[in-house]
Amino acid sequence: MGRLEGKVAIVTGGGSGVGREHALLLASEGAKIVVNDLGNNAESTAEEIRDSGGEAISVLGDVAKWETGEKLVAAAVDSFGDVHILINNAGILRDAMSFSMTEEQFDEVIAVHLKGHFVCARAVAVYWRDAAKSGSETPRRIIHTSSESGLFGGPAQSNYASAKGGILTLSITLGRELSKYGVTTNVVAPRARTGLTDYIQSMAAPDNPEEFDVYDPANVSPFVVWLCTDEAQEVNGQAFIVGGSGIWWMRNWSHQNSVKLDAERWTLTNIDDHRELLFGDLETGIPKFDAPPFS
Numbered sequence: 001m002g003r004l005e006g007k008v009a010i011v012t013g014g015g016s017g018v019g020r021e022h023a024l025l026l027a028s029e030g031a032k033i034v035v036n037d038l039g040n041n042a043e044s045t046a047e048e049i050r051d052s053g054g055e056a057i058s059v060l061g062d063v064a065k066w067e068t069g070e071k072l073v074a075a076a077v078d079s080f081g082d083v084h085i086l087i088n089n090a091g092i093l094r095d096a097m098s099f100s101m102t103e104e105q106f107d108e109v110i111a112v113h114l115k116g117h118f119v120c121a122r123a124v125a126v127y128w129r130d131a132a133k134s135g136s137e138t139p140r141r142i143i144h145t146s147s148e149s150g151l152f153g154g155p156a157q158s159n160y161a162s163a164k165g166g167i168l169t170l171s172i173t174l175g176r177e178l179s180k181y182g183v184t185t186n187v188v189a190p191r192a193r194t195g196l197t198d199y200i201q202s203m204a205a206p207d208n209p210e211e212f213d214v215y216d217p218a219n220v221s222p223f224v225v226w227l228c229t230d231e232a233q234e235v236n237g238q239a240f241i242v243g244g245s246g247i248w249w250m251r252n253w254s255h256q257n258s259v260k261l262d263a264e265r266w267t268l269t270n271i272d273d274h275r276e277l278l279f280g281d282l283e284t285g286i287p288k289f290d291a292p293p294f295s
């Protein structure tokens with residue numbers, strides 16, 4: 001018996017990279033899968049699952065389009081009777097420094113990542129709220145995909161970093177809204193060699209096939225799939241970097257320090273006078289790109 005027997009999962013961008021690995025592992029744990037992508041690779045993943053004895057269908061569609069979310073939920077319910085898990089994973093890169101970025105590059109990335117995550121989350125939220133109102137108490141899961149660029153602000157990625165940063169906050173908002181319907185929502189920032197990153201030399205597969213392949217995208221999926229199990233019900237609104245043999249639990253935007261007057265508005269001079277109290281010896285420059293090391 002797999003850990004996800006009886007569950008139905010939608011995986012966006014499941015035709016390649018980490019999305020494909022998530023779909024395969026979810027299926028091997030017994031989940032029925034709706035594989036979404038833009039092209040034929042969605043059906044290749046679905047076929048691979050069926051060839052291994054699992055159940056899967058493919059549904060083409062651009063996650064940046066409102067109707068795609070509804071189409072994916074309808075396909076899951078029509079084919080498999082329900083939907084329990086949404087893996088928001090589809091993504092693209094259009095890197096450029098802010099001073100060189102075009103409007104098209106900015107809009108496209110925000111649309112696929114930030115809007116795309118919301119479009120699919122909204123569609124399952126509608127279905128899950130109705131199901132809960134009809135008495136369902138089944139656990140439901142959303143796993144979103146962010147990035148270290150979204151956590152720390154990657155250079156040449158104002159479009160991608162802000163979309164991925166927005167996804168971190170979107171997840172918490174969805175958690176506040178949907179927890180009462182049995183939904184947990186968590187974010188994973190993967191580290192993997194895929195179509196998006198295969199130009200990075202340091203992520204290449206090891207020459208020695210015996211050696212652990214740190215950047216194999218399949219390394220990301222076990223934690224994602226674990227978050228989908230009933231055992232992870234108490235983990236909600238959290239964010240993790242996952243890759244190689246590591247899982248890093250992340251937290252950000254905590255309260256640093258404060259100053260407060262006694263029921264009066266600040267003046268610039270007053271701020272000058274309190275500057276030392278607010279900042280003290282603390283670092284006030286660009287925050288460190290604090291990516292945890294692999295070893």
Ligand SMILES: NC(=O)c1ccc[n+]([C@@H]2O[C@H](COP(=O)([O-])OP(=O)(O)OC[C@H]3O[C@@H](n4cnc5c(N)ncnc54)[C@H](O)[C@@H]3O)[C@@H](O)[C@H]2O)c1
Pocket residue numbers: 012013014015016017018019036037038039041061062063064089090091092112116145146147148189190191192193194195196197
């Ligand atoms: N690979 C990494 O190290 C890494 C790091 C940080 C974040 N991520 C994120 O992981 C996710 C998966 O990326 P990957 O690395 O597997 O890359 P990938 O290119 O292999 O996979 C992305 C998939 O999303 C699909 N896709 C793109 N736009 C889509 C759209 N509008 N609608 C539906 N599908 C669409 C692509 O066709 C592709 O199959 C992305 O959200 C990416 O930003 C990856």
